[in-house]
Amino acid sequence: MKKRKERIDRGIKARSGDIFALSSWREMLYVAGPRLLPVILFLLLPLFLSPYWQRVMISLAVFALLAISWDMLAQSGMISLGQALFFGMGAYLSGIINHAWGIHPFITIPLATVFGGLICTLILLPVLRLRGIYFSMFTLILPLMLVRTIEATKVFGGTEGLSGMSPLPSGWLELYLIIIATLSVLFGFRRLMASDYGLVLKGIRDNDRSVTNAGINIYWFKAQALFLSSAVGAFAGAYMTHVYMFVGMPVFALDYSIMPIASAVVGGVGSFAGAILGASILVPLSELLRGIGGLRIVLYGLCLVIFIVAIPEGIFHYLQRKYQQVERWVDVDR
Amino acid sequence: MSTDNIIEIHKLTKVFGGVTAVFELDCTIKRGELLGIIGPNGSGKTTLVNLMTGFVKPTSGKILCNGKNITRMAAHKIIQLGIARTFQMVRPFYQLPAFKNMIIPLYSPRVKQMLGGRYGDRDAVALDLLEEVGFERDAYVAYKPAGALPQGYLKRLELAKAIALQPELIILDELFSGLSLAEVASIVPIIEKLRQKGKTIVMIEHRLKELFRIADRIMVLNFGCKIAQGTAEEVMASEEVKNAYLGSER
Numbered sequence: 214m215k216k217r218k219e220r221i222d223r224g225i226k227a228r229s230g231d232i233f234a235l236s237s238w239r240e241m242l243y244v245a246g247p248r249l250l251p252v253i254l255f256l257l258l259p260l261f262l263s264p265y266w267q268r269v270m271i272s273l274a275v276f277a278l279l280a281i282s283w284d285m286l287a288q289s290g291m292i293s294l295g296q297a298l299f300f301g302m303g304a305y306l307s308g309i310i311n312h313a314w315g316i317h318p319f320i321t322i323p324l325a326t327v328f329g330g331l332i333c334t335l336i337l338l339p340v341l342r343l344r345g346i347y348f349s350m351f352t353l354i355l356p357l358m359l360v361r362t363i364e365a366t367k368v369f370g371g372t373e374g375l376s377g378m379s380p381l382p383s384g385w386l387e388l389y390l391i392i393i394a395t396l397s398v399l400f401g402f403r404r405l406m407a408s409d410y411g412l413v414l415k416g417i418r419d420n421d422r423s424v425t426n427a428g429i430n431i432y433w434f435k436a437q438a439l440f441l442s443s444a445v446g447a448f449a450g451a452y453m454t455h456v457y458m459f460v461g462m463p464v465f466a467l468d469y470s471i472m473p474i475a476s477a478v479v480g481g482v483g484s485f486a487g488a489i490l491g492a493s494i495l496v497p498l499s500e501l502l503r504g505i506g507g508l509r510i511v512l513y514g515l516c517l518v519i520f521i522v523a524i525p526e527g528i529f530h531y532l533q534r535k536y537q538q539v540e541r542w543v544d545v546d547r
Numbered sequence: 548m549s550t551d552n553i554i555e556i557h558k559l560t561k562v563f564g565g566v567t568a569v570f571e572l573d574c575t576i577k578r579g580e581l582l583g584i585i586g587p588n589g590s591g592k593t594t595l596v597n598l599m600t601g602f603v604k605p606t607s608g609k610i611l612c613n614g615k616n617i618t619r620m621a622a623h624k625i626i627q628l629g630i631a632r633t634f635q636m637v638r639p640f641y642q643l644p645a646f647k648n649m650i651i652p653l654y655s656p657r658v659k660q661m662l663g664g665r666y667g668d669r670d671a672v673a674l675d676l677l678e679e680v681g682f683e684r685d686a687y688v689a690y691k692p693a694g695a696l697p698q699g700y701l702k703r704l705e706l707a708k709a710i711a712l713q714p715e716l717i718i719l720d721e722l723f724s725g726l727s728l729a730e731v732a733s734i735v736p737i738i739e740k741l742r743q744k745g746k747t748i749v750m751i752e753h754r755l756k757e758l759f760r761i762a763d764r765i766m767v768l769n770f771g772c773k774i775a776q777g778t779a780e781e782v783m784a785s786e787e788v789k790n791a792y793l794g795s796e797r
Contacts, residue, residue: 409650409669412643416651420638422602427652428626428712 215545220538247536248400251489255392266500267388271456273496274391278449279473280480280488281398282442287482288406289438290418292345295352297469298336299446300453301359303329305369307451308460312375318455322448329447334440341435344421356465363462374461381455391452395489398445402485405441414438472496479520481527490529494520553578553716553747554599559608561594561771568594570771571608576716581738581748583758585782586768587791592751593635595768596718600632601625612716627657631714633705635721635751641694645682645704648693649673652711661713673711680707680737699730706737716747723754731757759783767791 259267279296286293307325310316340351364372381387405411416424417431424431454460472495473488480491498516502509524531554576561569569591576582584592597603599610601622610618617625626632639648652658653669674682674689680703682689688700696704702722709717719738723731731754738761742748752758759765759779767775767782769791775782782788 409654412647412650413654416640419640422634423638423640423708424651425602425622426600426626426632426634427708428623428655428657429651430621430623 216542217545218540219543220534220540222538247533251399251486252396255396256389259388259392264384267384269497269500271388271391273492274395275449275453276472276476276496277395277489277492278391278398278445279469280476280492281395281402281485282445282449283473284477284482284485284488285402285406285438285442285445287477288411288418289414289435290344290421291341291435291439292349293352293442293470294349294474295354295356295470296446296473297356297465297467298352298359299329299333299443300450300469301356301465302333302443303447303450303452304454304460304464305450306332306447308375308378308454309369311378311455315379318379318381322451322455325451325454326444326448329451330440330444333443333447334436337439337443338436341432341439353470356470360462360465363465370461372462374459376459376461378455378458378460380458387456394448394452399485399489402441406485475517479517479528481529481531484527484529484533487527487529491527494528551577553613555611555614556599557609557611559595559598559610560606561591561598561603562606568771569598569605572768572771572773574766574773574776576747576749577764578715578747579742579745580763581742581750581761583762583765583779584749584751584768585753585755585758585765590768590791591771592768593720594771596632596720596749596751599625599718600630626712626714627655627660629657629713629715630718631709631712631716632718633702633709633720633722635724637698637701637705639693639696639701639704642692644690645693645696645700646670646673646677646689648704649676649707649711652708655712657712657714676707676711677704679710680704681733682707698725699727699733702726702730703734703737706734710741714746716749717741718749718751720751721753722750723752723757735761 259270262270279300282299283293283296303325306329307318307321310321310324311318336355337352340348343351363369369375381390406414413424413429413434417434421431424434450464453464473492476491476495477488478491479495480489481487495517499509499513502512505512520528552575554574556572556574559569559572560567572591572595584595586592594603598605601617601620601624604619608618609616612625612628612630615628617628639645640651647670650669650673653672674684677689678684682700682703688696693701693704702725706719706722709719722734726734735757738748738750750758750762762779765776765779765782766773767785767788769787774787774791775785
């Protein structure tokens with residue numbers, strides 16, 4: 214007898230799908246639980262970590278921000294291979310401002326976020342008309358070009374980079390600020406993409422002619438999505454500059470382009486939560502493998518492949534489905 | 548310049564590589580009429596629509612909308628002037644519920660301008676519009692994912708998306724294709740209601756019988772040129788039209 218898998222929405226899911234008429238604590242917890250869990254984990258976990266792992270946590274948050282920023286672009290139909298451009302732009306901007314005038318990080322970081330986002334948007338504005346792989350190629354090349362420019366012209370410290378940036382006031386503040394920023398971006402972007410505005414952005418990804426046909430200027434909307442995404446990337450870069458108290462050519466490295474994509478793909482594209490989940494797995498994993506030595510990258514790559522082959526939809530989407538649906542095997546009528 | 552004409556086209560030509568899709572076409576669309584455009588496959592009907600709505604830029608020639616030159620205007624700006632169109636190939640957002648497909652046209656600056664900023668809940672407006680084109684209000688059908696709808700409903704959805712923009716001119720590109728006789732019969736009253744509201748309608752059709760019943764005027768294209776125009780009887784009596792459709796014996 215042939216069997217097929219049947220998936221049925223849980224009753225609570227069906228009721229809470231779009232109207233929140235929940236009467237019991239149990240049901241409210243069902244809806245709020247998955248949202249509260251990451252918040253509680255991210256806020257409490259650092260209290261139990263050693264200073265070394267607290268540093269890893271900062272790096273995790275940075276990659277999570279970059280992954281969210283990548284996911285934002287992907288949901289608007291732009292596949293970027295150059296998150297390092299956003300990251301590096303923010304890092305260098307806050308580095309230069311702080312190095313030249315000694316301005317406090319609390320001012321340089323917001324400045325670098327806004328202007329980094331603006332500059333990246335302006336740079337990419339001419340290629341917004343390109344679709345698919347053509348847009349991707351352009352974003353891949355840009356950070357590489359900037360690195361070589363800095364190397365060749367020796368501007369902004371050249372190969373040595375700039376050092377001696379002011380640190381953030383305290384270690385705890387340093388850690389919690391970026392955690393709170395990451396969570397705010399996560400929930401903010403999730404809400405944004407669920408709104409009618411987000412629907413227009415997703416519409417551009419699916420069928421841009423249909424959106425144009427509604428009298429909507431798709432390039433204006435794409436530019437806005439690009440600004441939001443690149444500002445988040447620039448924020449992560451600017452933050453990192455003040456954490457390391459150094460900025461140099463490595464901020465344009467391929468790592469900052471590839472790791473966010475890997476995180477988003479492993480975690481699940483299109484939800485932002487997947488991006489954070491992916492980063493929370495890949496960044497600590499990369500640290501754990503550090504002791505192994507030469508074969509580290511090979512093992513790391515192997516883990517990536519396993520994740521992607523086993524759960525191609527992404528871990529977040531897999532968990533979400535398990536949480537919201539009951540599965541059972543039923544006979545196929547013939 | 549008379550204001551009776553909503554669209555005036557002068558010597559419009561479009562060349563794609565070596566193919567001339569539209570050649571030195573002159574035509575006018577009168578306010579409030581229902582103009583049918585027919586012609587064999589590849590005669591330039593859809594290209595003409597794409598040119599009028601700015602999706603394709605002409606090689607030469609001029610298009611005026613209410614006396615305003617729109618020849619090189621961006622598509623989204625032309626649509627904001629009050630020209631809405633449907634596509635021959637319906638490509639809705641398949642995973643979204645049908646009524647959520649209406650959000651994007653309702654987000655348009657044109658709608659904001661026509662209805663004056665806030666006009667209530669977009670979802671509610673969407674459901675009203677869908678009811679207008681024949682989605683039964685109390686049935687589940689408007690809430691179904693667009694991918695699960697039958698062709699007839701997808702065409703209605705496409706029509707509703709055009710109506711949502713509050714246009715003066717609606718261009719329907721093969722709205723009836725792929726529909727059964729019964730489905731066509733149920734869409735015709737919707738189009739007639741639009742005409743009563745004073746909308747100008749252009750229909751590109753291969754379903755001649757149905758079109759002739761509702762059209763005021765027919766224009767026939769062949770190889771990008773206008774070969775006949777007039778009432779349905781006049782057009783069908785034309786020798787050139789017969790040749791275009793059936794081929795000539797020469």
